[in-house]
Amino acid sequence: MASVDVVIPCYKYGSVLPTAVRSVLDQPDVDVRVLVIDDASGDGSAEVARALSDVDSRVTVVEHERNKGHIATYNEGLLEWASADYCALLSADDALTPGALRRATRLLDAHPEVGFVYGRPVHWDGSAPLPPARTADRGWTVYNGLSWLRRRFALGDGCITSPEVVVRTALQRELGGYDPELRHTGDIEMWMRFALHADVGYLRGVDQAYYRVHGENMSAAYYASVVADLRQRLAAYSAVIDRANGQLPDKDSLDRQVRRVLARDALRRAGRAFDKGRAEIEPVAELVDFAREAAGAVDDLPEWHTLRLRQRLGARRAKALAPLVLTAPARRIRRHVRELRWQRSGI
Template sequence: MTGPSTRPAVDVVIPCYNYARFLRSCVRSVLDQPGVDVRVLIIDDTSTDDTPEVVAELTRDPRVEGRRHEVNKGHIATYNEGLLEWAKADYTVLLSADDLLAPGSLARAAAVFEANPNVGMVYGRVVYYQDQDRLPKVVTPPAGTTVWSGVDWIEARCRTGQNVLSSPEAVVRTSVQQRVGGYRADLPHAGDLEMWMRIAAVSDIGYVRGKPAAYYRVHQQSMMRTRFSSLFADLEQRQAVFDLFFREHPDLPPRLKSLANRAIAKDALWRAVRAYDRDRLADVPVDELVEFARRVDPGAERLGEYRALRRRRALGPRACSRTQLFVGSHLVKRGRGLVSKQVWKWRGQ
């Protein structure tokens, strides 16, 4: 007779809305994980495609369970149903049905948890790829692990104003997840960033270098390209995250909130600068971006990005787009994008 397993246990919640074509490969990427005991819950949020039939097929494996909502509840309620009501294992993963876990990622994360009892979340490198059957080849950097104190990790987020996770690469200690609660319905676009910081407020954060942790699929139906593609949705939701987080954590140093405000103001101004460089003033609301930056950070007009914008306004967009004047190499190296990639993907919600 075989005794109880001593391997780490991981519960994986897979919300699905009209992603039947991706679901088999997603679940297989979980079931094939070595060195851990996995359990999968697929939550079908009233899909209109073949999701019920695919779920019926996948649940023949005793490690897979399926639920179907009678009415569409939306992504936040679906996430929280799985994470707070169903998950019971040592560790939990929220995995979109169109993404994949990388081979061995759960065992690598579990090893960090086992060696560091104060760590509440472990993540690794995510690889973005297009809607195709073959995964991209990636260069694997040297393996290693970093563990930050929660406050240090929060400060790093404040300095950039950006999220650094896409979600599928995050593994959370289940006791910590249930301690901090679920995702917030009032932050549908940047609720993941707020969640990660909430976890960092009560625990340390681990990072695994080397092999990828997950593959994030980018396609035309993803939430990234549909509901939350607005320029201001990204900026305003990230600002709302920091406002809410620091309001609910008044014990943290006030300078952290100031760092976050400045970083988001810089981001808004940088987008305005790039609108001149690309001659896209007809598409990008430069004046609104400037007012947003001023509102977020009263010292916005002292920033290098603001001075760069003034120079471009003096030259005009055509001259800027021909010469491609940049603010400075130090800003180019920061690699600010026009729209943050760290967003939830959910079609039609």
């Protein structure tokens, strides 16, 4: 029977911690241990954790005397405590779906070349009972690690939220944990770093975890700043390239590719601000500055031309023409605007 160590960092989430812990302890056909690390919550969360440990010896509790922050807490559990065949990190406000660890460990047992495995998360508002999840085994896909990594550069998106991942513990210890310099994209960088050294497993058509979405998510305030999000994403990709150590012979082209992808994302977001009538509120100028910093010249990007058209139209007219702007090439939009002018002038 495969063994899995699950680290559950907790900061002021004592009210929802039992759901997370129980979702691990109830996993069938795996030998599990749970480490709850209370990061000096000071609100009774540690007492909740101790109560859970008192009734199940598989639960261990560590209490920080002072707050160390999420990255240090993650790494403490994954690098200093975890010793089972496999390990996972589960936020105290998330949960595993039934059978998630069995499905993941079956793949990892069958494919020793795979470093980590993931499936899909169910986005969940925290209501009870937990919503239905797809748990029927639909098979798996094993991706070549470098191919999976290049796909991430092509899309500029990490594609993983985190609780749906199970990692081979030996690989975790060998390659290290979360980068303290990447406070909000350390997970993206870590998965890509693992893919430099191992293949990647994907569980098809199945939900592996519940990811709670609410106003107190640690990333909620951060992602309110879209420019900061883009900068952190770029920093994660740059860190992977810097650490490739010759394993990515095409790293220069990958760097250029992801920079253009993120620049296009920034310009697209700037354009959407006009479509939503929020050009005076959202950081349009900062998004354009980021695009130029990331990719250099942006004049050849289609998003740049549609943004410039929106700017010429002005916020009010751009919002009115948003459906046309989103679906038509710029020359058709310009023609439509000319027709509107002719109609208004009576020509």
